Amino acid sequence: MANDTYIDQSAHVSAGAKIGAGTKVWINTQIRENTSIGDNCIISKDVYIDAGVSIGNRCKIQNSVSVYQGVTIEDDVFVGPNVSFTNDKVPRAFNSEWSIIPTLVKQGASLGANSTVICGITLGEYCMVAAGSVVTKDVEPYSLVMGNPAVHYCYIDKMGNKVDD
DSSP states (O other): OOTTOEEOTTOEEOTTOEEOTTOEEOTTOEEOTTOEEOTTOEEOTTOEEOTTOEEOTTOEEOTTOEEOTTEEEOTTOEEOTTOEEOOOSSOOTTOTTOOOOOEEEOTTOEEOTTOEEOSSOEEOTTOEEOTTOEEOSOBOTTEEEETTTTEEEEEBOTTSOBOOO
8 A cells, every 4th residue: 555545543454455545545444355446546434345346546435335346446436425236136145156247337437326236237438327326237438327227318528518419
């Protein structure tokens, strides 16, 4: 870890985690082994980052988010409060042979508060997921999706502004 990285004393960070320069890890966060977090990220209060997760540079992971094994988050991604990721399409407590299904969140994507991302999909570059949406399929780059299940609403520019179709 770089010496300008801040880790709150209440956080639990595995010795096997890599955390980049300028990253801040806040209260009650847990970061597991073999995790990679880039430079200048904010990992907010009560966040759980599972083993083997990769998070790029300049990401903001807001309060109470759980990022489970199999999720890859590229650079400049915003993950709003209470976003839920999954990594198993058919969860059963008694299935000892389940396998992780990967999810990819591409550069610049923004996930609104309380949205849910079902595993096995890709969220395209600079897409935006509206708060409370349930994402069940791939999201196109520069697309705003909303609802349950989330559907395309409009295209947006890099800053999130609606563009004319």
